[in-house]
Amino acid sequence: xxxxxxxxxxxxxxxxxxxxxxxxxxxxxxxxxxxxxxxxxxxxxxxxxxxxxxxxxxxxxxxxxxxxxxxxxxxxxxxxxxxxxxxxxxxxxxxxxxxxxxxxxxxxxxxxxxxxxxxxxxxxxxxxxxxxxxxxxxxxxxxxxxxxxxxxxxxxxxxxxxxxxxxxxxxxxxxxxxxxxxxxxxxxxxxxxxxxxxxxxxxxxxxxxxxxxxxxxxxxxxxxxxxxxxxxxxxxxxxxxxxxxxxxxxxxxxxxxxxxxxxxxxxxxxxxxxxxxxxxxxxxxxxxxxxxxxxxxxxxxxxxxxxxxxxxxxxxxxxxxxxxxxxxxxxxxxxxxxxxxxxxxxxxxxxxxxxxxxxxxxxxxxxxxxxxxxxxxxxxxxxxxxxxxxxxxxxxxxxxxxxxxxxxxxxxxxxxxxxxxxxxxxxxxxxxxxxxxxxxxxxxxxxxxxxxxxxxxxxxxxxxxxxxxxxxxxxxxxxxxxxxxxxxxxxxxxxxxxxxxxxxxxxxxxxxxxxxxxxxxxxxxxxxxxxxxxxxxxxxxxxxxxxxxxxxxxxxxxxxxxxxxxxxxxxxxxxxxxxxxxxxxxxxxx
Numbered sequence: 001x002x003x004x005x006x007x008x009x010x011x012x013x014x015x016x017x018x019x020x021x022x023x024x025x026x027x028x029x030x031x032x033x034x035x036x037x038x039x040x041x042x043x044x045x046x047x048x049x050x051x052x053x054x055x056x057x058x059x060x061x062x063x064x065x066x067x068x069x070x071x072x073x074x075x076x077x078x079x080x081x082x083x084x085x086x087x088x089x090x091x092x093x094x095x096x097x098x099x100x101x102x103x104x105x106x107x108x109x110x111x112x113x114x115x116x117x118x119x120x121x122x123x124x125x126x127x128x129x130x131x132x133x134x135x136x137x138x139x140x141x142x143x144x145x146x147x148x149x150x151x152x153x154x155x156x157x158x159x160x161x162x163x164x165x166x167x168x169x170x171x172x173x174x175x176x177x178x179x180x181x182x183x184x185x186x187x188x189x190x191x192x193x194x195x196x197x198x199x200x201x202x203x204x205x206x207x208x209x210x211x212x213x214x215x216x217x218x219x220x221x222x223x224x225x226x227x228x229x230x231x232x233x234x235x236x237x238x239x240x241x242x243x244x245x246x247x248x249x250x251x252x253x254x255x256x257x258x259x260x261x262x263x264x265x266x267x268x269x270x271x272x273x274x275x276x277x278x279x280x281x282x283x284x285x286x287x288x289x290x291x292x293x294x295x296x297x298x299x300x301x302x303x304x305x306x307x308x309x310x311x312x313x314x315x316x317x318x319x320x321x322x323x324x325x326x327x328x329x330x331x332x333x334x335x336x337x338x339x340x341x342x343x344x345x346x347x348x349x350x351x352x353x354x355x356x357x358x359x360x361x362x363x364x365x366x367x368x369x370x371x372x373x374x375x376x377x378x379x380x381x382x383x384x385x386x387x388x389x390x391x392x393x394x395x396x397x398x399x400x401x402x403x404x405x406x407x408x409x410x411x412x413x414x415x416x417x418x419x420x421x422x423x424x425x426x427x428x429x430x431x432x433x434x435x436x437x438x439x440x441x442x443x444x445x446x447x448x449x450x451x452x453x454x455x456x457x458x459x460x461x462x463x464x465x466x467x468x469x470x471x472x473x474x475x476x477x478x479x480x481x482x483x484x485x486x487x488x489x490x491x492x493x494x495x496x497x498x499x500x501x502x503x504x505x506x507x508x509x510x511x512x513x514x515x516x517x518x519x520x521x522x523x524x525x526x527x528x529x530x531x532x533x534x535x536x537x538x539x540x541x542x543x544x545x546x547x548x549x550x551x552x553x554x555x556x557x558x559x560x561x562x563x564x565x566x567x568x569x570x571x572x573x574x575x576x577x578x579x580x581x582x583x584x585x586x587x588x589x590x
Contacts, residue, residue, distance in 0.1 A: 008111040013074035013142065014124040015054070017045070017081075017102045018063030020133040025098065036098055037062070044084045045100075052077040057116050063100070065124075067116055071106050071145040078102045078136045079152060079176055085134065103127030104138045106145065123169060126162035129519060130171060140170035152176055153245070158353045163522040163550070175245060188257025188487065195232035195258040196311065198222045200243040201275075204267035214266040215240075215349075216342030217275070220304050221262070225311060226456035233456050234258055235486035253282025256487055260288070262311065271297050277307055300338070301331035337374035340366045344383060355394070363387055378420030385412035385429045409433045424450040424457040432461035440469050440571045451478075458482035460492045463500075470572045472500035491520040495527050502534055502582075503575055510534045518550075525554045533582025544586040551588060560590050 019025070025033040041064065049056055049066050052073040057065045068074040081100065089097045105127055107120020123139060131137035138146075143154045154172040162169050198221050203214040219236050226233040234256050242252060249261045264277035278290040289310065293303045332338050344366035351359035364387055370380045388409035392402060410433045416426035431446030447465040450457055458481035466475035479497045483489050498514035501507070514531040521527060532547035551558050560583045570576050584590075 009108055010111060011106070012109050012116070012120070013068040013071045013104060013106045014109065014116070014121050015049075015066045015068065015074050015078060015102060015104050016063070016121075016124040016128040017066075017078075017100045018060065018128060020099045020101055022062035025096070028095065032096075033098070040085070040088065040098060044088070045081055048077050048080050048084070052080075057114070063128075065116070065121070067109070071104075071142050072149050074104050074106075075136070075138065075142065075146045075152070075174070076150055078104060079150065079174065082134060082136060083176065099134045101128050101131040101133060102136045103129070103131055104136065104142050106139070106141045119165070123162065123165055126165060127169075127171065130157075130160070130162075132173065136174035138172050138174060140172065143170075143172045155244075164553075188255070188484070190257060190259055191232040191484075193230055193232050194260070195234075196225065196260040196262060196279075197234040197239050197252060197256045197258045198225065198262045199247065199252070200240055201263070201277075202265040204265045204274075205269065210266075210268050212343050212346035213268055213339065215243075216338075216345050217266055217300070217304065218264075219345065221307055224304060224307075227454055229455050231456070232258070233485070235482070235489075237490065238486045238488040241488045249280045249282045250285050257484070259283060260311075268297075273297050273300055273303075275303055275307075279311055297335045300335050332370070332374040332377040332380075334373055337370045337377055337380075340370035340373065341377065341380050341383075344370065344380070348383060348387070360387060360391065376419050378416040378423050378426060381412050381416035381419065382423060382426040382429055385409045385416065385426075385433070388412065389429065389433055406433060406436055410437075422453055424454045425459075427453070428457070428459050428461040431465045435465055435468050435569055438569060438571075444469050444471075456485060458485055460490075460496055463496045467496060467500050467503065468569050468571060470503075470570070470575060472503040475500045491517050491524070491527075494520075495524070495530075498527075498534070499530055502530060502537075503578065505537075505578075507534050507538045511538065522550075523554050525551055525558060528554065529558075529583060529588070530579075532586035532588065533579060536582045536585035541585070548586045548588045558588065560584065560588050 019037060022033075041059070045064065046056060052068065053070065054066045054068040054073060054077060057067055066074075066077075068077070082102065085099060089099065103124045103126065105120055105124035107123065108118060109120045110117040127137040127139060137157075138154070146152075147154065153175045155175055157171040157173055159168040159170050198218055201214050201218050203211050205214075218239075222233060222236050222239065225231055238256060249263070252261055253259065259282060261280045261282045262277060263280065264275060267274040272295065274292065274294045276290070276292040279288045280286065281288055291307075291310070293306075295303055332341065344363050347359055347362040347366060351363055364384065367380045367384045367387075370377055371384075374380075386409075388405050392405040392409060410430065413426055413430035413433060416423055417430065420426065427446045427450035431443040431450070434446070435443035443465050447462040450459065450462055458478050460479070460482065463475040463478040463482070466472070466478060476497060479493050479500070483493055486493075494513040495517035498510045498512075498517055501510035501513060511531070511534050514527060514534055518524065518527045518531055528547055528551045532544050532551060535541070535544035535547055560580060570579070
């Protein structure tokens, strides 16, 4: 009589950790890196796991896998380890620091001879890959169990599709309440001109529904300041990473590489608004200027302009006032139109993280309301153009790759330019759209005009146009500028960087950037395809075929012919052939 062995299963919290850039560290100093890692694992990580009633399942050479019976114990252990690593790295040079990424999940696991297996483990490993260097990334199940039980906060990163995981997972980044943030981001050098980051203002209205108004106010101050050529202004994406956090402005200054930080608050009630603003020297933490404004809402644009001009005058006294007034954004005719525009901005930001049709629809609805009040509001037309372009490029609804959607995006961008010839985003949008029609010279002129209007406008749309017209070196310059202005840049920046290096046949650099891009967006089929082609060009055919398999996982109907149509917007025939050869070598189907 045969006996069927029963598989042992149990619910557990799984912690996965590995060392950031381990290969680079061992290339620099193999023996020293091994000795330091052994010390960290033996003197800090191992004892902390034991202290919090966990078990090391296995060491992975450059990391480890552990299990805990308590979610809270697992998160507390991870927080203690990261705090300990900050202290241990305090006197170590940046290039030699050993830093861990940690991912934590809770789930049902299979136990076999001491090893653990299953989706619960796989998700923890994928979360570790999403964590910032020196940071902790957890699933929603972990967040729900640990919320309120530890001196930490959770930053919602949204639902993400993790590699080889069938269902989307809601992901959270852990922020330690004692101000310890991921330590690997080195202090960025200060630019050679006055530099500033505008942090999210606090909504003092007592009404969460007014958050869109506060955020819109800050975004417009950032935009207004970025028009001053004499200033270096951090992009909204990076400034808003600090939203909802109690921050140390000196740390913000180090992480973003700026001398000055602007903080403030907004209180809106009825038809009045009170805005407070304070400018802080982040190097020493002292105030340089503070002011408050209590005005009717109809004067909100004057307040923004006054704040921008005052700060510009403080930071760069040689700014010409006439030029400043000329290049400040043209406000809409009434503040009601502006209010709807800010609601659209909030919905658009939400859409870019959720990719839900209802958020796109809400964006367009608010823009329609804005334009019904002020039919000459150029910024509303520019954002509306973006909404049609994004829907055209992505399989969201019936507009996907519809010629009429692309034509609509182009028409709206041209209207925005006609209404405001000094609006950089309108030119960037136009260039990004008309290149799909192979209007290479006009697209290049539009991209160059956007940069000429605002040197702080380093945008992926401009860089994409430069890649497509065969100017990869210039594209790299634009993306490097974007990364500096936006240290927490989205995955499109390394993606375009990788494409540019591929065209230059600098495949090692292309691989580095494309791996970063696909690590952050594991279901971006064209990023995966570029990486597959890069591995093939390097002769790393096993890796190339593995990436080709990932492309087909994301899109089982993928063909080289389909991609060839998409990359036909490359101006130079040799660039198209260069890409197709790489895809063929990777083994993707014709």
